[in-house]
Amino acid sequence: xxxxxxxxxxxxxxxxxxxxxxxxxxxxxxxxxxxxxxxxxxxxxxxxxxxxxxxxxxxxxxxxxxxxxxxxxxxxxxxxxxxxxxxxxxxxxxxxxxxxxxxxxxxxxxxxxxxxxxxxxxxxxxxxxxxxxxxxxxxxxxxxxxxxxxxxxxxxxxxxxxxxxxxxxxxxxxxxxxxxxxxxxxxxxxxxxxxxxxxxxxxxxxxxxxxxxxxxxxxxxxxxxxxxxxxxxxxxxxxxxxxxxxxxxxxxxxxxxxxxxxxxxxxxxxxxxxxxxxxxxxxxxxxxxxxxxxxxxxxxxxxxxxxxxxxxxxx
Numbered sequence: 001x002x003x004x005x006x007x008x009x010x011x012x013x014x015x016x017x018x019x020x021x022x023x024x025x026x027x028x029x030x031x032x033x034x035x036x037x038x039x040x041x042x043x044x045x046x047x048x049x050x051x052x053x054x055x056x057x058x059x060x061x062x063x064x065x066x067x068x069x070x071x072x073x074x075x076x077x078x079x080x081x082x083x084x085x086x087x088x089x090x091x092x093x094x095x096x097x098x099x100x101x102x103x104x105x106x107x108x109x110x111x112x113x114x115x116x117x118x119x120x121x122x123x124x125x126x127x128x129x130x131x132x133x134x135x136x137x138x139x140x141x142x143x144x145x146x147x148x149x150x151x152x153x154x155x156x157x158x159x160x161x162x163x164x165x166x167x168x169x170x171x172x173x174x175x176x177x178x179x180x181x182x183x184x185x186x187x188x189x190x191x192x193x194x195x196x197x198x199x200x201x202x203x204x205x206x207x208x209x210x211x212x213x214x215x216x217x218x219x220x221x222x223x224x225x226x227x228x229x230x231x232x233x234x235x236x237x238x239x240x241x242x243x244x245x246x247x248x249x250x251x252x253x254x255x256x257x258x259x260x261x262x263x264x265x266x267x268x269x270x271x272x273x274x275x276x277x278x279x280x281x282x283x284x285x286x287x288x289x290x291x292x293x294x295x296x297x298x299x300x301x302x303x304x305x306x307x308x309x310x311x312x313x314x315x
Contacts, residue, residue, distance in 0.1 A: 004222045008242035011221035015253040022259050022302040026059035029299035032282035034082050036315050037272030044282055048294040050078040066109035082129030084315055096125045116160045121168055130181045130315050135162040136209045140178035152177055152196040171212035172203055180227035185312040191235055193224035200235050218248035226268020231311025238266040245269045257304040264300055271310030279304045
């Protein structure tokens with residue numbers, strides 16, 4: 001079997017893509033994921049500690065949301081996935097294995113309640129999420145139990161409307177392990193990474209939030225995971241185990257950031273910083289053993305300076 005690092009490196013070289021170096025700014029996390037830039041602050045999920053955290057300019061982390069008290073109410077792991085903000089400023093977050101969307105009330109870190117139950121449409125763990133300008137949440141899901149080694153099966157996106165109604169988009173069929181998800185700056189397109197299909201898919205988004213016309217935006221040399229858009233029309237995608245985060249357009253790879261595996265497995269990326277031209281990378285070492293990942297706390301946050309800007313893309 002071909003080494004994924006060699007495969008991705010060959011694709012970057014063939015594209016003659018400029019490659020930027022990453023530098024670590026913070027460490028001490030389990031499996032960091034779902035990076036966000038919100039109101040001048042970097043946020044991320046420290047997944048296997050059941051928390052959302054922010055970083056200050058010195059790289060020090062603060063726990064802003066802590067869902068661990070929910071463990072007493074359930075027999076599934078408490079793992080926080082994608083999150084975003086409603087128009088009124090409140091934060092909502094996916095509790096992956098509870099198959100719930102939780103809302104943070106604005107009090108202490110544990111001030112959480114159920115915003116939406118998505119279990120009817122979610123056979124396995126829920127995953128990432130993006131919230132549009134109207135407060136509509138688009139949620140991805142694994143569709144199968146990755147952690148028990150089940151074979152991949154397609155599953156739909158899940159949509160939580162601003163009024164709390166939960167459903168799936170009628171004009172978008174099941175996707176093969178959709179993961180990272182993002183909305184273009186003008187709100188007319190939604191992108192997602194289909195991990196097991198090795199591609200990035202784009203859909204049209206109508207003014208009322210309806211999704212339609214799913215189609216391939218770009219093929220990836222290895223499995224894409226978390227994604228972030230730029231204002232110039234590119235999609236940055238982490239490829240866990242591939243040693244690179246790359247920027248894709250419909251013409252292929254245009255730029256790349258190298259992150260050797262000894263520095264961590266890149267899981268997601270997002271453009272942030274004051275002018276949103278800093279590419280933040282989340283990277284961990286252990287994704288399958290939750291306890292080991294949290295105990296060893298080897299995950300880190302990395303950044304790279306790139307020429308593109310995030311603009312008003314979401315998340």
